[in-house]
Amino acid sequence: MGRHIYVHNPFCVRKCPYCDFYSITDRSCAEAYYDAAVKEARFWADFDKKHGSSGDNGPDTVYFGGGTPSCVPEELVCGLLEEITASFGIGSDAEITLEVNPASFSKEKGKKYLSSGFNRLSMGIQSLNDGVLKTLGRLHDSKGAIKALNEAFEAGFANISVDFITGVPGQDMEMILEGLKTVIDMGVKHVSTYSLSIEENTPFYDLYKDSIEDLLTPETERGMYHMVRRFLRANGIIPYEISNSSIPGFESRHNTAYWDGADYYAVGAGAHGYLNSVRFGHEDNVESYIKCACAIKENDILKLLGYANATPDSIEGFLYCEERLTLEDKMREYPFLKLRTSKGIDTAEFYSRYGKRFEEVYKNVLESNTGKGLLAVEGQRIFLTSKGLDLANLVMEDFL
Ligand code: SF4
Structure with a gap:
């Protein structure tokens, strides 16, 4: 089944009102954070040499998600990837994805990402309707999104995925299909579509918790879902998972590995991994992550992951065991x-x-x-x- 690496960038420029992912807007410690992530990556690379499931070309995929990885200096992101590539011995056929936000992406950055080894971009476009983007509190407008996508192609990325959100208050089917048509015509290979979900502890929850079903009945939401899938299929982007569609051959290898139950390393605060039948997560805390990643004790990790007899449930401030699977x-x-x-x-x-x-x-x-x-x-x-x-x-x- 191979093995994989997920890297979490917890920084964002601004918090979107519907988002309940772990992310912070204070980027002053980004450098220290990436230094710590390099240390953690080295630790896992060493671990991989001793315990990796197959002594082959190293992990098959690397995925930098967030948060917004493109909102920190590209030198940090590229430096971490180069460290991962060298220390794990990542093969040239690996799929290496970077999530980017149109508002913090440029052709120059794209070129640097490409030359450091990223070969796939996942761009959080969400919509190409300005009203919908405003409702979502996104930093970009439709013009900015199209510009960023164009620049990603110009920088040399051939494998680009875009995210779209459906079910946004005020959004209709025409807006969604028009946006999808535009990005398909521009040449994206992969589309992820997510229905907006109203999560507790977000500003959207306070705004819409009592009215979301009036604004969008479950029947309308389902109708939208199927229409989007039919539209994508008719345009050669074939649904291969509940939320994901692609030109055949461009399915996300990284996500497919999750659904296949493969092993994956996790680097960074808030990142989750799966090794030796143990599902584990990093604490959502950048400060304690920086401290702990700089002082990892191999024995503690071996115990937590069940390679040694004691199986503690957590390493304070750093990792915790979510589940040990039989x-x-x-x-x-x-x-x-x-x-x-x-x-x-x-x-x-x-x-x-x-x-x-x-x-x-x-x-x-x-x-x-x-x-x-x-x-x-x-x-x-x-x-x-x-x-x-x-x-x-x-x-x-x-x-x-
Ligand atoms: S950019 Fe993404 S991760 Fe950051 S706040 Fe918005 S939705 Fe959340």
Whole structure:
């Protein structure tokens, strides 16, 4: 299954009113943070040499997410990637993605990112309608987004993904499709579309918690979802997961690894990883991250990840264990992760991983969901139907 690296940049220029990700706007410690991240990356590279799952070309994908990685000096981001590439021995065919914000991207930065090794950009465009962008509190307008996207191509990036948000108050279908058409015509290879969700502890929650269903009924939201997928498909961008679509061959290898249950290292405050069947996370605290990443004790990590006898639940201020998965847990999780994808469950793969027949282990759940028209079976594939996509969470929970 290979292994992968996720790097978290916790800095943003301004907090968007709907966002509940961990990010901070004070960038004064960015340099110290990236220095600490270099130290953590070196630690994991050393760890990878001792415990990596296959002594091959190193991790298959690297993903710098955030936050807004493009809002800190590019030297920091490029320096960290170069360190990761050298210390892990990342192969030339690895997929290396950087999330960027149109408001803090330029052609010059793009060229530097490209020459340091990034070969894929994920740009948070969200919409190409100025009213919607204003509602979302984004820093860019539609002109700025188109300029940034053009500059990304001019800088030499051929593999570009864009994020769009649907279900924004005041947004209609025409606005969404017009925006998608523009970016497809410009040559993007991958589109991620997310329905706006109103999260607690955000300004949007106070604004919309009581009215969101009046502004957008669940039926309208579902109608939008399916129309977007049909539109993308008709334009050659094929849905391959609940929220992701691409030109065939340009699916995100990094995200596909998550749905495949692969191992991944995590670097940075707020970053989450999965190693040795342990799901772990970094504390959402830049200050303590800087302190702790500069003084990692290998033994503590080995214990937390279950390589040594004691299995403490946390390393104070740095890492904590979210879950230790047994074989049974993984077997239960398999359909949960795989049903997100259009390929769905592969019963032969399930058998080779767990030595059990999927149809026997999940006989009742399978019968009940196929009976309701929510799941379809085609040879060794089991996947969500169009109706099943609308009730994906319920179907997946059925397997847990
Ligand atoms: S730019 Fe992204 S991570 Fe930063 S506040 Fe906005 S939505 Fe959140």
